[in-house]
Amino acid sequence: MEEQGLLKEQPWRLLEFYSGIGGMRYSAIKAGVNAKMVEAFDINDLANDVYEHNFGHRPFQGNIQTLTAADLDRYKANVWLLSPPCQPYTRQGLQKQSADARAFSFLQILEIIPQLMLPPSMLFVENVVGFETSDTHQKMIQILKENQFVTQEFILSPLQFGIPYSRPRYFCLAKRKPLSFYNPEFNGQLLYVPKPLLGENDNEMLQTCLPIESFLEFVNSKGKNGTFTDEEDSLNKYLVPSNLIERWGSAMDIVYPDSKRCCCFTKSYYRYVKGTGSLLATIMPITRDKTSLEELCLRYFTPREVSNLHSFPKEFEFPEHVTLRQRYALLGNSLSVAVVAPLLHYLFSES
Numbered sequence: 001m002e003e004q005g006l007l008k009e010q011p012w013r014l015l016e017f018y019s020g021i022g023g024m025r026y027s028a029i030k031a032g033v034n035a036k037m038v039e040a041f042d043i044n045d046l047a048n049d050v051y052e053h054n055f056g057h058r059p060f061q062g063n064i065q066t067l068t069a070a071d072l073d074r075y076k077a078n079v080w081l082l083s084p085p086c087q088p089y090t091r092q093g094l095q096k097q098s099a100d101a102r103a104f105s106f107l108q109i110l111e112i113i114p115q116l117m118l119p120p121s122m123l124f125v126e127n128v129v130g131f132e133t134s135d136t137h138q139k140m141i142q143i144l145k146e147n148q149f150v151t152q153e154f155i156l157s158p159l160q161f162g163i164p165y166s167r168p169r170y171f172c173l174a175k176r177k178p179l180s181f182y183n184p185e186f187n188g189q190l191l192y193v194p195k196p197l198l199g200e201n202d203n204e205m206l207q208t209c210l211p212i213e214s215f216l217e218f219v220n221s222k223g224k225n226g227t228f229t230d231e232e233d234s235l236n237k238y239l240v241p242s243n244l245i246e247r248w249g250s251a252m253d254i255v256y257p258d259s260k261r262c263c264c265f266t267k268s269y270y271r272y273v274k275g276t277g278s279l280l281a282t283i284m285p286i287t288r289d290k291t292s293l294e295e296l297c298l299r300y301f302t303p304r305e306v307s308n309l310h311s312f313p314k315e316f317e318f319p320e321h322v323t324l325r326q327r328y329a330l331l332g333n334s335l336s337v338a339v340v341a342p343l344l345h346y347l348f349s350e351s
């Protein structure tokens with residue numbers, strides 16, 4: 001992790017719970033915080049393969065719910081980064097919240113805090129929009145308060161950071177007293193704008209949103225005779241089949257290379273077309289509203305392109321054995337580095 005310390009000489013010791021493919025770790029690196037990732041935890045074998053492939057360290061593979069206070073004290077960590085499962089809170093799900101078994105490990109880990117000899121000084125929690133109105137959120141805030149944390153909460157999307165990608169997410173930043181936020185006037189608030197994170201010169205930069213084109217790995221047009229060139233040949237597997245276009249065309253979110261927005265990619269992208277993420281028109285029509293969907297040569301965004309939209313670094317890659325569907329599933333669970341990095345930078349900034 002980069003050694004541009006923001007706060008103190010000794011690196012902060014980080015634990016990354018629910019590490020997945022490492023979005024939090026990439027964000028911490030991008031944030032330039034003086035920190036050392038002491039351990040990551042995830043139950044998913046495949047996610048751990050990807051994490052290990054990119055970071056050279058295999059996360060602790062097991063259920064976070066089984067961790068004890070003694071286990072956690074051993075890491076001597078002072079910062080916890082957590083992106084627990086979102087299914088208990090998603091609009092599409094049953095919204096069982098804390099009663100959903102997938103919420104148990106998160107509640108359990110929070111309940112351990114008062115038992116720790118070395119409780120964390122800072123916490124960062126990421127989840128879906130909807131979490132902020134759940135009983136899990138209520139319990140989290142109560143536990144944090146009881147343990148002397150002050151919080152600032154945000155709902156932010158990459159669109160607010162110059163990325164043409166709508167992926168609003170909930171974030172909770174927590175600091176244990178006597179630590180305090182750089183802008184303490186936002187304590188206890190839920191903000192929908194990144195105001196406290198911005199420096200004086202940032203506003204202008206954020207107003208310019210890049211087009212989708214800047215995130216693509218392939219040129220988007222077919223050759224003159226309607227066939228693919230060599231480079232585009234590998235794009236065949238990303239084309240949307242005609243039967244899906246006929247059946248679901250009206251429900252598809254279609255974007256163009258010059259678009260300045262696309263929809264959130266979910267873990268079911270490529271398995272289903274409705275509501276799982278945008279599809280790209282590879283032919284730029286002269287008149288958009290009069291062109292049939294068939295003529296647009298719709299394709300899925302490639303996993304590389306989805307990771308670009310998640311602002312993952314260019315070096316990020318999947319090990320070969322991870323299938324296409326698995327890549328989309330793992331990316332659909334992950335987070336936007338463009339949003340999390342400035343939030344982490346802000347969390348680590350001293351007041």
Ligand SMILES: C[S@@+](CC[C@H](N)C(=O)[O-])C[C@H]1O[C@@H](n2cnc3c(N)ncnc32)[C@H](O)[C@@H]1O
Pocket residue numbers: 018019020021022023024041042043044047062063064065083084085086105330333334335
């Ligand atoms: C929302 S995803 C987090 C993704 C991660 N932030 C990333 O960048 O890829 C939740 C992750 O938690 C893991 N997970 C869910 N329940 C778990 C548990 N009880 N113990 C350990 N890992 C768990 C899942 O395997 C999944 O990778």
